[in-house]
Amino acid sequence: MTLQSDIEDLWNRYDDGLTAADATADDYDTLEAFLTALEAGEVRAAEKRDGSWEANAWVKQGILLNFGLRDIETHTYGGVDYHDVLPLRDTSDLPGRGSRNTPDGTVIRRGAYVGGDAIMMSPAFVNVGAYVGDGTLVDSCDTVGSCAQIGEDVKLGANTLIGGVLEPVEGAPVVVEDGVSLGAGCRVTSGFVVGENSVVGENTLLTPRIPVYDLVEEEVVYGHLPPERRAFVRYVESSVSDHELFEGGAYKPAVVATDIEETTLEATEREDALRSN
Structure with a gap:
């Protein structure tokens, strides 16, 4: 067996x-x-x-x-009782692998993996089934949800939310691949996959329901950000844009992805790319 x-x-x-x-x-x-x-x-x-x-x-x-x-x-953490079916993870193995979790609020639940040379800044929370790869930074106020898969050398900016996908059991969890940098306040949910070595601007929402305008391949994709991209939020016209209750139009969020090596993109090029889709 x-x-x-x-x-x-x-x-x-x-x-x-x-x-x-x-x-x-x-x-x-x-x-x-x-x-x-x-x-x-x-x-x-x-x-x-x-x-x-x-x-x-x-x-x-x-x-x-x-x-x-x-x-x-009933369990005790930091002198405070809490009530759960699982205790917190024993973190005594972390120093031997060069990883550290700062005091006053860093919570790693039983059943979570933390790799070597990783840093958990307080207050951060890593849920059961999550995987945090070697050399990754989980910054202050970050949440890594159940079963989320975080690769190696990833930077999760402060106040970042990585959603959990526990059910259905067949559903793929959120994945952040190796070398990704997520800016402060990002949210990645519902099984979205962030491709390796991408850089995502702060306060970006990545979810399968929001389109990603990939200017590299000149296509609109859902559910994933291709590797080697620099991504940021734009707002595009909504289908209810002409509704009488919305003066000046209504807009919905979208994500624009450019080549990671491309440092600048003219605003007119961005607008043309968005409007063509």
């Missing part, structure tokens, strides 16, 4: 009505081994296969089982 088959078997029993009262000591050993494997980076909620990110459904099942088969317990 493998950890995956053990989790899948336990999931099937849970789906058939298994409760915490019925679970055995071996079942809880399986759940503990699963969380330990997540924290060691041995299993991940999603992986890149043939160029595309795919969710590992059994890993998400394992996370959900830890919620469904555990009771709420």
Whole structure:
């Protein structure tokens, strides 16, 4: 038996009505081994296969089982009681790998992976199933949601939100690939993929519902920012722009992506590119 088959078997029993009262000591050993494997980076909620990110459904099942088969317990953090089914992650392994988490509010939940030479600035929160790669900075007031996959040498600017995608189990989580820099206040949600070595301007919202005007390939894409792009927010006319309740027109957000090597782009070129789509 493998950890995956053990989790899948336990999931099937849970789906058939298994409760915490019925679970055995071996079942809880399986759940503990699963969380330990997540924290060691041995299993991940999603992986890149043939160029595309795919969710590992059994890993998400394992996370959900830890919620469904555990009771709420009282834990203490920073002298304050909190109540949860999982304790916080033991971070004693971080110094040996050159990683650090600053005091007064840095919260890393059980089942989260933090790579080597990483920095967690307070107050930041990394949720269960999340993966934070080597050399990555999670800045103050950042949230890394459940199952989010953050690559190596990534910079998450202060007050950045990386959304969590735990259900459905088949749904790919948010992915921020290697070498990405997200400006302060960015939000990445709903399984959006930020391509490697991209730079995203502050306060940019990246979600599959908002179009990305890729000026490099001259196309509009949804759900991902291609690699090697510099991205920022623009506002384009909405379909209700001519409504009588909106004086001067109504607008909706869009994202414009240019070549990472391109330092400037004439405003007229930007407008032409937007209006042509």
